[in-house]
Amino acid sequence: MIDLKGHAVVITGAGQGLGAAYARAAGAAGAQVVVNDINAASAETVAEEIRQAGGLAVAEPRDIRDFAAAEALIQRCISEFGAITGLVNNAALFVDVPFEQSTTDQVRALLEVNVVGLFNCARAAVGPMLSQGRGSIVNVTSGAHTGQPGLSTYGATKGAVASFTYGWSGELRDRGVRVNAVSPMASTPMSHNNPALARAETIAPAVLFLLSDRAKDITGQIVRLTGKHLSIMCHPANRAPVLEREVWTLETVAEAFETTLAANQLPTNVVTYEIASIQS
Ligand SMILES: NC(=O)c1ccc[n+]([C@@H]2O[C@H](COP(=O)([O-])OP(=O)(O)OC[C@H]3O[C@@H](n4cnc5c(N)ncnc54)[C@H](O)[C@@H]3O)[C@@H](O)[C@H]2O)c1
Numbered sequence: 001m002i003d004l005k006g007h008a009v010v011i012t013g014a015g016q017g018l019g020a021a022y023a024r025a026a027g028a029a030g031a032q033v034v035v036n037d038i039n040a041a042s043a044e045t046v047a048e049e050i051r052q053a054g055g056l057a058v059a060e061p062r063d064i065r066d067f068a069a070a071e072a073l074i075q076r077c078i079s080e081f082g083a084i085t086g087l088v089n090n091a092a093l094f095v096d097v098p099f100e101q102s103t104t105d106q107v108r109a110l111l112e113v114n115v116v117g118l119f120n121c122a123r124a125a126v127g128p129m130l131s132q133g134r135g136s137i138v139n140v141t142s143g144a145h146t147g148q149p150g151l152s153t154y155g156a157t158k159g160a161v162a163s164f165t166y167g168w169s170g171e172l173r174d175r176g177v178r179v180n181a182v183s184p185m186a187s188t189p190m191s192h193n194n195p196a197l198a199r200a201e202t203i204a205p206a207v208l209f210l211l212s213d214r215a216k217d218i219t220g221q222i223v224r225l226t227g228k229h230l231s232i233m234c235h236p237a238n239r240a241p242v243l244e245r246e247v248w249t250l251e252t253v254a255e256a257f258e259t260t261l262a263a264n265q266l267p268t269n270v271v272t273y274e275i276a277s278i279q280s
Pocket residue numbers: 012013014015016017018019036037038039042062063064065089090091092093113117140141142143183184185186187188189190191197
């Protein structure tokens with residue numbers, strides 16, 4: 001039986017959609033929950049639902065784009081519950097637009113929340129977590145980071161989330177703080193409440209597991225859960241063979257492609273494939 005008793009977690013963007021589902025599930029599992037959203041009314045509604053169901057929750061509406069606000073959010077967890085054992089970096093913005101119609105303003109707007117805001121919350125949480133010798137950061141990426149048509153701006157921000165996850169997990173490994181990410185897919189306002197997608201509640205078990213002590217040996221992973229399908233995503237890496245020469249010339253690079261590397265190209269948008277089936 002896994003529960004989150006003794007855990008105090010901050011969940012960003014938890015006023016609706018997946019974040020609200022994570023917050024309700026964490027509250028039901030015994031965690032003390034700080035429900036964040038830029039929308040104060042929705043954060044308060046979710047916190048009240050958790051309390052009505054017998055859980056412990058407070059709302060802390062903040063705009064995570066601002067580092068001081070992120071620090072205040074993390075400090076609220078510590079002042080309210082005495083510690084911060086988990087952070088679910090869930091808040092994000094979305095845009096679905098072909099590259100040739102994309103704008104600098106869209107890129108900046110998404111970077112500010114999805115990358116800078118996510119960084120702010122983790123950066124504010126990591127000091128207290130290291131002092132405690134205990135913490136789990138669960139970032140939220142997306143299958144779009146593999147290169148889905150129309151989603152390159154959104155996907156690029158989620159690629160940054162994946163790289164933060166790999167980098168932070170390596171630095172914090174063996175110091176008591178784990179860093180993983182989830183790559184969900186569910187029916188929410190962001191996905192236009194698409195009824196063909198899984199319900200948001202069905203993604204919560206992956207997030208709760210990563211927050212829990214049962215995941216004590218899991219770090220640096222992207223866990224993909226889309227309803228029925230659960231997997232971990234592979235990390236970017238050099239694909240064998242790695243060819244070696246003292247000096248590469250234009251001619252030998254071209255030959256390397258013609259004899260070996262061209263046949264080794266992997267497709268983009270690999271989220272719709274499995275590496276084992278690509279290699280076979
Ligand atoms: N829904 C999906 O199928 C899907 C797929 C892949 C990844 N994701 C990711 O899951 C997470 C949750 O997505 P969702 O579908 O529930 O989205 P959503 O749009 O329904 O909810 C996002 C929440 O974040 C809040 N938010 C936005 N900016 C904020 C800020 N500056 N500070 C604090 N809160 C802010 C919003 O008010 C909103 O309540 C996101 O990171 C999203 O990229 C979702």
